[in-house]
Amino acid sequence: EVQLVESGGGLVQPGGSLRLSCAASGFTFSSYWMLWVRQAPGKGLEWVANINQDGSAKYYVDSVKGRFTISRDNAKNSLYLQMNGLRAEDTAVYYCATYIGYWGQGALVTVSS
Amino acid sequence: DIVMTQTPLSLSVTPGQPASISCKSSQSLLHSDGRTYLYWYLQKPGQSPQLLIYEVSKRFSGVPDRFSGSGSGTDFTLKISRVEAEDVGVYYCMQNKQLTTFGGGTKVEIK
Secondary structure (H helix, E strand, O other): OOEEEEEOOEEEOOOOOEEEEEEEEOOOHHHOOEEEEEEOOOOOEEEEEEEOOOOOOEEEOHHHOOOEEEEEEOOOOEEEEEEOOOOHHHOEEEEEEEOOOOEOOOEEEEEOO | OOOEEEEOOEEEEOOOOOEEEEEEEOOOOEOOOOOEOEEEEEEOOOOOOEEEEEOOOEEOOOOOOOEEEEEEOOEEEEEEOOOOHHHOEEEEEEEOOOOOEEOOOEEEEEO
16 A cells, blocks of 8 residues: 655744655655645645655755755655745645655644744 | 646536536646646545546546546646535646646535
């Protein structure tokens, strides 16, 4: 069974940092592009970043460029999102996902003083 | 960036009746590899999005055949042949020909 399990969400002050993790199982993690998608409260889905199979290609939505870093560890079947310089508008549920149809349950990130 | 525009914003459907959602992209989604990278997702209340259709018209594993996708280039459609109560939620189209972008969503409710 395919599973994607996010962790690392929480409450952080503006300007602070958080690192989200996503543990993958049930499929050959190293064979697939991975992505992070977020959903602000009551809003639609927004692609945040994606990364290719060996981590050599990474892309970001303009609003997070220079603040967020996507990475992966294929030996650990894990995906990460390092988020620095957090802003109130980054408040959202962050989903780890694949392009082959599998999504995690999401991790809530709240940026507030 | 490729902009995805969905219509309508919301839909109220009688059970057993058909429903249709449109998705238009600002650029052609036909990739040089011959594939068209257009997906349809359903996010049921309180749940993560679930993949329904990939590459315009291919149903994902376990998706009922009442769901079908069609289109080409910049114009795409998701059709539900006979809506059931379990189909309520927000439907999103998504492209990943060039980066990844989602449509704004279409909320489907049951009358």
